[in-house]
Amino acid sequence: MNPTVGSAPETTATPPARAARRGIPLRVSLVALTLALVVVGLLTSGIAVTSAMRADLIGRLDASLIEATNTWAIPGPGPFSSRERSRGPRGEGPGPRRPPSNFYVRVDFSGESLVTSDYAWTPNLSSLPVVDTGPRTVASTGTGPDWRVIQRISPTDQSARIVVATPLADVDATMSRLIWLQVGIGSVVVLMLGGAGYLLVNSSLRPLRRVEETAHAIAGGDLDRRVPEMRPGTEVASLADSINGMLAQIQTAFAATEASEQQARASEERMRRFIADASHELRTPLTSIKGFSELIRGDMMPDPADGVRRISAEADRMSMLVEDLLMLARLDSQRPLTTAPVMLSELVRDAAAAARAAAPDREIIVEDQTRDPGPVVDGESPRLMQVLRNLIGNAIMHTPAGTPISVVVSEETGQARVDVVDQGPGLSAEDAQRVFERFFRGDSSRHRETAAAGSGLGLSIVAALIEAHGGRVGVTTGPGQGARFWFVLPTVRARD
Incomplete structure (x- = not known):
């Protein structure tokens, strides 16, 4: 029987994830490496000195032994005599009057040995060959x-020998003291160098900590933060300059990118509002046309001719609206204008004359404050005429009957200015900020109070045309103070 049949599948325990190893700080690594090199140097010098x-x-001991x-202690030419035996090797035997000796002396002759020594230890001479030997260590x-x-x-007698020895106890004691002295001094040196090295490395790495703090601040969102200036000529100063240059490029x-995103969002928002406003403006005349058509078709219109007239009027309004929209679309696409020198004063007088013909009951005054023949601008004459007509028509539409309108032409250094001034009710500060927006009529409900009410595109076309000509447009107004719409264009002499 297979034991695996019907049994639970075998599982293996997954080993726990290894904890992230904590890195060693750079200052600790530098100090540790320096101390390791110092220790190696001290060990090498200590071994060499020892x-x-x-x-x-x-x-020195060997020299004394050889001497x-x-x-x-030189052996004689023949077998030792009894007199030599009694004296020992070239001297008087040990006794109370003999001073202490640093040597162990052994004389072997005829199977007998004579030892002179003031030490409690004895050298092991069994390993010495029967020849002249040494100095050597036993x-x-x-x-x-x-x-x-x-x-x-x-x-003359190979059985006769003299052995002179001296212990290495003093040498070993001296070496031991020297080694311990080197260990003590080396430890003090290592500790002092470790403390001084840590302080020095910590001070040297302070600029790097500033770089680190700057990086953390930038990561937290402070893009204006920069690495402080360092002492020139150092690697850290070069690093700081490189990082600051990189941060400047990244911030730029x-x-x-942010400006582009904001511009894209603003453009998208304007497009959505434009589409919504255009749909609203087009829906109103279409609804009217459809309504009058249904009434005429159902014979519910008392006067069919009046219905046809109303349909025609709504179609004309829709046609004008479409033309305005096409104009703004062309301006948004930044198509180049067909420009030529234009006499601005003459163009203003023509626009005022046309406005008087359209509104004979209104007083429209032209004030030319320039020297004859007036400023010359580089532009497209029909478009500039449209700007003037829209501004004068806007003043006529939004001021009570009988209110005078002034068109002022002036010239500054390299610029020509035209002001259309009325004495009407003026605009609020909020309306003045939005007056050049498309479809803005100061009425959020977009309810037409009169048939002559505009679509809210006239001033938008004015702003777009002036911008296309390289100029500026604005309004100075206040509630009950009338309105002064103005635009400024560069003159031909300024462009040359």
Whole structure:
């Protein structure tokens, strides 16, 4: 039977995610690396000094041993005599009057040994060959220090030998003190260098912390933040300059992107409002035309001719609205104008004369404050005439009957200005800010009180045409103070 049949599927435990290892700060790494190099240097110098000192001390011991075998411990030419045996090697045997000796001396002859030593230790001489040997190092018999030993054989009797040795206890003690002294001094040096190095590295990395703080501030949204200026000529100063240059470019790119997005949103919003307003304006005459057509078709119109007249009037209004919309569309597409020099004063007089013919009951005065023949601008004459007609017609439409209207022409340095001034009710501050918007008539409900009411595109066309000619347009007004609509165009001399 297969044991896996019907059993639960085998699962394996997923090992827990490894915790993110915390990085070592740069200042700690630099100090640790510096201290590691210092320790290696101290160890190297300590080993070299200790080895040289030990070699020098042992060399001095070897020199004393060689001197002893060449002077007082030199073996004789033949077998040792009984007199030599009683004296020991070239000297008086040990006794209370003999001063302490630093040497261990052993004389072997005829199977007998004579030892002179003031030490409690004994060198292990079993490893010495039966030839002249040394100086060399041997261990003690049992416990004790190492020894430096030199052995000399009698030239006539190979069984006769003299061994002179001295312990290395003083050398080992000196080396031990030297090693501990180096360890103590090295530890103090490492600690002092560690503290001073940490302070120095911490101070040197302070500019980098400023860069880090600036980066955190920028990440938090403070795009105007910059890295403070550093001392010139350093790597950190070069880094700060590079970062500041990069941040300036990034901020410029962000600003351009944001401005483009805002412009796109504003353009989209204007397009939506324009489409909604155009639909509203076109729907009204279409509804009227459809209504009158239904009344005429159903013989419910008492006077069919009046209905046809009303339909024609609504069609004319719709045609004018469509033409205005097409005009604004062409201006929005920034199609180039067919420009030529235009005598602005003459154009103003023609526009005023046309307005008087259309409204003979209104007083329209032209005030030409320029020198003859007046300013000359570079523009498209029919479009500038449309600007003047719209401004004068707007003044006629929004002022009571009998209110005079003044058209003032003036010239400044390189600019020509035209003001259309009326004495009507004026505009509020809110309406003055929106008066050049499309379909704005100061009436949010868009209810037509009179048949002559406009579509709200006249001043929008004025602003678009003046902008296309490279000029500026504005209004100065207040409630009960009348309105002064003006535009400024560059003269031909200024463009040359």
